[in-house]
Amino acid sequence: MTIVKGQRFQKVIASIPNIDEVQPISSKFKKSKNQNLLHTKPEYETIYMQISNIDHIVLTVKNIEKSVQFYGTVLDMTIEYFAEGRVSAKFGNQKINFHELGEEFEPKAQQPTSGSADLCFLTEAKIENAIEFVKTKGVEIIEGPVERTGATGKLVSFYFRDPDNNLIEISNLKNRSSFEAKTPASPNNDATI
Known part of the structure; x- marks a missing residue:
């Protein structure tokens, strides 16, 4: 984010490719010390890019049917079929689009590969309930519960x-879990939290 103030305004405004991107914050009026004139000194904020969310990601998979079954049942996501035979798994305000390996839609990643993703999903359920749910689907838990650091906290x-x-x-x-999460092992700390 760039904030443009005062005398630099005219120089900066001339360098902006699309003047419609400039939004006024406020205008200040100041009487010049050397002149008896009233000068306007607007402050402007130019937003070039301010990412707020992830809309969707694309997973390249070996078998779309197996992935749809997994994400629909184990992760309880809503499966959606859309244009040109495409399929996605929706959750919250986001979705995962699936591309089958060797039959990807264009444009695509430079080197689409199955099995290369590491994804973290937040659940509203208590973690112990989520673990039990996944186990009932015959899926092996490989680690956890453990404490990690996410985008908004522990x-x-x-x-x-x-x-x-x-x-x-x-x-x-x-604070939503009643499980005692194990902290990652360290030479001086192997206790639970």
Whole structure:
């Protein structure tokens, strides 16, 4: 974010490719010390890019049907079919689009590969309930519950793999779990939290 103030305004405004991107914050009026004139000194904010969310990601998978089954049942996501025979798994305000290896839609990643993703999903459920749910689907838990650090704070997480061996982490905020999460092992600390 760039904030443009005062006398630099005219120089900076001339360098902006699309003047419609400039939004006024406020205008200040100041009487010049050397002149008896009223000068306007607007302050402007130019936003070039301010990412707020992830809309979707694309997973390259070996078998779309297996992935749809897994993400629909184990992760309880809503499966959606859309244009040109495409399919996605929706959750919250995001979705995962699936591309089948060797039959990807364009444009695509430079080197689409199955099994290379490491994804963390937040759940509203208590982590112990989520673990039990995943186990009832016959999926092996490979680690957890453990404490991790997420984008907004401490998490309690557990891990398993999808049909392509992508690593799936299911987490919730630490204060939502009644499980005692183990901290990562260190030479001086092997206690639980």
